[in-house]
Amino acid sequence: MPRLLIDTAKGRMASIVLALVTMVAGSTGMASQSETVEISITAQQGFQFEPTELEIPVGAEVILVFENAGIMGHNLHIPELEVMTDTITPGKTETVEFTFDEAGTYAFRCEVPGHAEAGMTGKLVVQ
The missing domain is CATH 1.20.5 (Single alpha-helices involved in coiled-coils or other helix-helix interfaces)
Incomplete structure (x- = not known):
């Protein structure tokens, strides 16, 4: 027992x-x-984003606020994540949320025809 x-x-x-x-x-x-990180990317006049490069911690939930300060419609596309905003008119903003699960460098661009070729590109460095 x-x-x-x-x-x-x-x-x-x-x-x-x-x-x-x-x-x-x-x-x-x-x-x-x-961890949640809020970032802002602005489409500027002259076919450019501001900033063109951002650092983000791996695994963080990202809240991206995209603003159009230009004079024509723009959008923001991160191809590797299949994240894309609508094409927004000047003075408007759009917010998207996503997570980077892996470290690396991720390109973003404006998909309005001719805009990326004119310089509307950038990168997100995930560490």
Whole structure:
């Protein structure tokens, strides 16, 4: 009979240790995934974005505010993520949200015909 009590106690201890390990691992993962970064990119006159390069932490949830300060319609496209804003008129903004799961350099561009070729490109560096 005492052996059964010892086995039961060992089982409870193992359950407690497993629960603690799970809580610690879970909370560590949650901390790294909960970061939110808000960035702004503005389409300027002269077929350019401002800024043309931004750094973003890997795994962060990104809120991108795209503003058109130009004199014609523009959009913003990140091909590798299949993220694209609508073509917006001057003075308007659009917000898109996404996450970079992998480090790297991601290009963005205006997809209005001729705009990227005229210089409306940039890059997001994810580290």
